[in-house]
Amino acid sequence: MIDCRALSARHGSFRLADVSFVVPAGEYGVVIGPAGSGKTTLLETIAGIVPVTSGTLWLHGRDATSLVPEARSIGLVYQHAFLFPHLSVAQNIAYGAASPEVAELVARRFGADALTGRPVRSLSGGERQLVALARAFARRPSTVLLDEPFSALDPRRRTVVRREVRALHREWGLTTLQVTHDFTEAGLLGDVAILLDDGRALQSGTPEEVFRRPASPYIAEFLGAENVLAGTTHILDERAPDWLEGDPAPIAHGYRAMEFASGPLTLYVVGDFPAGAGYAVIRAEEIVLSLVPPDGSARNRFRGVVTELATLGALTRVTVDITGVPLVASLTTRSAKELGLTVGATVTASFKAMAVHLC
Amino acid sequence: MTPGPTAEPARGAQRIVAVLAALASSLLLLFLAVPIGKLIGAGGLDGARQLFSDAELRQALGLTAVTATTATLLGVLGGTPLAWVLARREFRGRAVLAAVLDLPLLIPHPVAGIALLLLLGRESAVGGGLLAVGLRVVGTPLGIVAAMLFVAAPLFISGAREAFARVEPRFEAVARTLGDSPLRAFVRVTLPLSRRGLVASAVVMWARAVSEFGAIVILTYNPKVASVLSYDRFTSFGLREALPVAAVLAMLALIPLIALRTLRGADDGARS
Numbered sequence: 001m002i003d004c005r006a007l008s009a010r011h012g013s014f015r016l017a018d019v020s021f022v023v024p025a026g027e028y029g030v031v032i033g034p035a036g037s038g039k040t041t042l043l044e045t046i047a048g049i050v051p052v053t054s055g056t057l058w059l060h061g062r063d064a065t066s067l068v069p070e071a072r073s074i075g076l077v078y079q080h081a082f083l084f085p086h087l088s089v090a091q092n093i094a095y096g097a098a099s100p101e102v103a104e105l106v107a108r109r110f111g112a113d114a115l116t117g118r119p120v121r122s123l124s125g126g127e128r129q130l131v132a133l134a135r136a137f138a139r140r141p142s143t144v145l146l147d148e149p150f151s152a153l154d155p156r157r158r159t160v161v162r163r164e165v166r167a168l169h170r171e172w173g174l175t176t177l178q179v180t181h182d183f184t185e186a187g188l189l190g191d192v193a194i195l196l197d198d199g200r201a202l203q204s205g206t207p208e209e210v211f212r213r214p215a216s217p218y219i220a221e222f223l224g225a226e227n228v229l230a231g232t233t234h235i236l237d238e239r240a241p242d243w244l245e246g247d248p249a250p251i252a253h254g255y256r257a258m259e260f261a262s263g264p265l266t267l268y269v270v271g272d273f274p275a276g277a278g279y280a281v282i283r284a285e286e287i288v289l290s291l292v293p294p295d296g297s298a299r300n301r302f303r304g305v306v307t308e309l310a311t312l313g314a315l316t317r318v319t320v321d322i323t324g325v326p327l328v329a330s331l332t333t334r335s336a337k338e339l340g341l342t343v344g345a346t347v348t349a350s351f352k353a354m355a356v357h358l359c
Numbered sequence: 360m361t362p363g364p365t366a367e368p369a370r371g372a373q374r375i376v377a378v379l380a381a382l383a384s385s386l387l388l389l390f391l392a393v394p395i396g397k398l399i400g401a402g403g404l405d406g407a408r409q410l411f412s413d414a415e416l417r418q419a420l421g422l423t424a425v426t427a428t429t430a431t432l433l434g435v436l437g438g439t440p441l442a443w444v445l446a447r448r449e450f451r452g453r454a455v456l457a458a459v460l461d462l463p464l465l466i467p468h469p470v471a472g473i474a475l476l477l478l479l480g481r482e483s484a485v486g487g488g489l490l491a492v493g494l495r496v497v498g499t500p501l502g503i504v505a506a507m508l509f510v511a512a513p514l515f516i517s518g519a520r521e522a523f524a525r526v527e528p529r530f531e532a533v534a535r536t537l538g539d540s541p542l543r544a545f546v547r548v549t550l551p552l553s554r555r556g557l558v559a560s561a562v563v564m565w566a567r568a569v570s571e572f573g574a575i576v577i578l579t580y581n582p583k584v585a586s587v588l589s590y591d592r593f594t595s596f597g598l599r600e601a602l603p604v605a606a607v608l609a610m611l612a613l614i615p616l617i618a619l620r621t622l623r624g625a626d627d628g629a630r631s
Contacts, residue, residue, distance in 0.1 A: 049532040069535035076536040082529045086551040096537025139537055 001025040002046060002143060002175055003058035004201075009045040010053055014199065016041050018055065021194045021204040025060065028169055029177040030190035030207065034222065038199040039179040040078075043145040046177065047076045060142055060175070072143070075136030079148040079179075081128035083120045089131050090116040097138035106137040109164050111157075125152030130161065137168055144169070146178040150185070162189065183224060187211070195219055213357050217279040220359065226317075226328040227282040231262030233358060235275050260358065264323040268299040273358035286355035287329035289318060289347045291339060298350040302327070306345045309336065316341075320349050395609050402606030409603045416604055419588040420611070426500055426584065427568035430507035434515045434564050439557070442519035443545070447528065457520075464513050471509055472577025479505060479578070502579035507568035515564035522556025523549065559622045566615035570608075585611075 002023040009016040016038050023029035031039050044050040046057060048069035056065045064072055083092050093112065097103035107113040112134040115127055123131065129152050136144060146165070150158045166189060169176045180186050186193055186207050193207040203215040214220040217228045236257040260267040260280045267280055288294065293301055304322035311317075316336040318329045327349050341347070409416050445457055463471055479486040479496040489496055496502045526549055534544035550557075572586040583591060585608050593601035 044532065047532070047536050049535065068540075069532070070538050070540060072536070074536045076533060078529060078533070080529075082527065082533050084530060084534075084548060084552075095534070096539070135533075135537070141536075 001058065001060055002029065002177055004046070004055070005058070006055035007045065007052060007057055008054040009041065009050045011041045011044065011050045014038060014041055016045060016050075016199045019196070019199075019201045020055075021192070021201055023175055023177055023192050025175055026170075026173050027175060027191040028166070028189050029175075029192040029194060030186040031177060031179045031194045031196055032181070032183070032186050032223075033196035037196045039196055040147050041199070042196060043076065043147050043177065043179060046143075047074045047145055048072050049076075073139075073141045075139055075141035075144040077129070077132045077136045077144075077146045077149045079151055081125075081132035083123070083128055083131055083135070085120050087120065088116070089118055089120060089123070092120065092131055093134045093138055095135055095138075098140040102140055103134070103138040106134045106168070109168065110134045110137075110161060126154060126157060129153060133161070133165065140172065142175065144174050144176045146176065148179050148181065151181075165189075183211070195222070197222070212283070214281060214359055216359055217281070220279070220281040220357075225281045226284045226330075227280075227287070229260075229262040229265070229267075229280045229282075229325070231260050231265075231267075231278070231280060233269070233273055233275050233278050234259045234261070257353070258358070260356065263325055265302065265325050267356050268353040269356040269358060270353045271356070271358050278358050281357045281359060282327070282351055282355055284317065284328045284330035287327060287349050287351045289320070289329050289331060289339065289341070289349055291345075291347060293348045294350055296350070297352065299353045300356070301348055301350040303346060303348055306341055306343055306347060309341060309343060311336075318347075320347060322349065398602070398609050399606050402602035402604075403610060406603035406605075406607035406610070410607065413603075415583075416585075416588065416607065419583050419585045419604075420607070422500065422503070422582055423569055423584040423586070426503040427507055427565050430504045430511060430568045431515070431561055431565040433504070433508055434512035435557075435561050438512055438516040439519055442516045443523050443549070445516070446520045446523035460513050460516050462513075463509050468510055468571065468573025469577055472506060472574035475502075475505055475509055475574060475578055496578070498579050498581065500579070500582065503575050503582075503584055506574035506578045507571050510571050510574050511564045511567040514567050515560045518560025518563060519553075519557050522553040522560060525556065526552045555622055559619055562615045562618050562622070566612065569615075570612065 002021075004019050004021055007016065007019045019042060021029075031042060033039055041050055045052060046059075048064070048067060052065050056063060058064060059067075059072060059074075083089075084095065087095070089112065090107075093107050093116070094100065094103045104113070107116065110130045110133050112127075112130045115123060115131060118127075120128075120131075129149055133146075133149055149165070150162055153161055162185070165176075168174065178189065180189075190207045192204060193210040194204040195202045195210060197218070202219055203210055205213075210219075211223055214223055214225065217230075220228050236259055255270045255272055258269040258271060258273065258275075260269050260278075262280060267282075269280065288296075288298065293303075302320075302322040304320040304327065306318055307321045307326065308319035309316060311333050314333055315330055316333045318331065318336065318341060320327050320329060329349060339347075410420075441460070445453065445460075466474075476497065477483060479489070479502070481487060481490055481495075481497065486496060494501065496505055530548050530552060531541075531544045534548045535541070539547060570586060571584075572590060575584055576587055576590070580587060585604065589601050589604040589608060592604055
């Protein structure tokens with residue numbers, strides 16, 4: 001288990017401030033955040049390389065705040081691998097290995113066994129990452145810290161190595177924390193996601209939670225939510241049932257029915273946000289486009305004009321202008337073609353009250 | 360586009376600057392190389408012959424080699440941890456410490472000799488204490504080692520500090536997570552990665568120690584090291600007698616020079 005409690009550290013002029021989160025034993029945590037947000041410093045602090053200035057760090061139930069790195073049972077992989085250039089590939093993997101057999105096993109599983117005869121200086125960036133992974137896992141640590149360990153691998157190899165890391169993580173019962181810029185990777189690998197910015201943990205939770213229910217408009221935008229509207233929330237209470245009749249489940253969960261007014265738009269929302277100023281976040285993939293008003297249960301329906309179509313392979317991003325407010329919807333390119341969408345076409349954009357997240 | 364009316368004069372001015380710079384550089388190069396070439400040309404052959412016939416010269420060269428090597432070993436022993444701390448640790452007073460370590464390079468060497476005499480002379484507490492345990496510094500090879508160490512160790516520390524600073528600290532960090540104590544990480548990772556820089560710095564220190572005169576002459580005139588012998592021959596017998604000794608010293612300076620070039624060549628090869 002990695003348990004950071006109000007952890008602060010300083011690395012040169014950079015400060016990590018009051019970072020708190022927990023990655024339970026045997027789970028896979030992912031740290032996401034913009035460049036320079038302190039992701040690497042966080043890993044180095046957990047590894048004991050950057051000293052803690054305040055707060056506490058617990059690793060597997062033991063107070064590791066002041067523990068030296070070699071006593072933490074940590075495997076650390078940097079993005080740039082930092083293979084020892086004066087040693088051979090085999091010597092690098094064996095450097096801190098629990099045994100020659102484990103070194104051999106992990107080298108084989110990461111595909112680094114084919115590289116053992118090569119000098120470190122001749123390896124490509126991707127090959128270096130494979131050897132660095134093998135070197136860290138060969139120690140059989142309890143906790144693995146990975147700083148963008150797949151960034152230099154080609155897409156095919158990345159998938160294979162990612163699967164291997166996940167497999168070893170599960171087989172050996174490791175607790176893993178990985179820094180990534182790739183949201184898909186975060187969703188695929190992570191049991192826990194930690195969002196870091198400017199040395200602070202802005203939010204942590206399951207990736208689903210963090211992506212679907214961002215704690216602030218900044219987080220929402222960072223995580224790629226394209227529709228973030230500023231406005232005011234009103235609690236509906238008694239007025240709610242008429243449009244919630246067919247969908248009583250959310251209310252049963254303690255949520256309330258609300259209206260969110262943003263300029264000319266009024267959105268129906270189900271959630272637990274207090275009344276007052278705030279932001280509404282609607283993920284582009286939650287918005288359904290149709291040429292005629294749909295029959296479904298979606299409470300939010302707006303007629304608008306298509307102003308932009310951007311096709312990115314299998315997906316098409318459609319911007320719809322609704323009385324001056326642009327809403328971005330994401331649909332499959334096939335659906336967009338079937339609908340015959342063109343710039344200037346009038347469409348209905350609809351989404352459920354539950355699809356609106358207030359923050 | 361055709362060049363403007365000012366393009367031609369500007370090009371002419373550039374040419375004049377280039378010619379002047381080349382002239383100044385050539386003159387400086389000649390000024391640095393010609394005296395040594397002339398010295399070796401005039402006294403090299405005699406010096407080489409005297410190596411076999413002149414026992415005092417052989418003795419002086421032997422003493423120089425032994426004392427310079429001893430001073431260098433002491434400098435490496437004490438200077439390596441100091442250089443590592445200066446390269447790796449941030450602490451209050453680091454800049455002051457670095458400046459203090461550079462000071463011996465900046466003061467005139469006879470002044471360094473006088474300062475050492477104050478510290479190590481029989482009248483001083485340290486010198487008196489050493490005498491009490493049978494160690495006389497002034498007027499012995501120990502004094503030569505002390506003078507060499509004082510003037511040359513800062514060169515090693517400065518070079519070693521740079522060599523350590525060039526090693527990315529994350530190599531050590533990785534070694535620590537792989538189970539190494541700080542000392543073990545230093546021996547297994549930092550030292551091998553900075554080895555060339557450390558050896559080069561030691562060679563520079565050794566060369567500087569061999570060429571030292573000002574501080575040595577204050578602490579220990581006799582027994583004579585090679586630099587003192589060449590001075591002694593010059594003042595006692597004139598240029599003719601001093602020339603072969605001076606030429607041998609100049610030729611010996613080629614040894615560390617070749618060592619440094621070889622190290623640099625190996626380093627470039629390793630980098631490519």
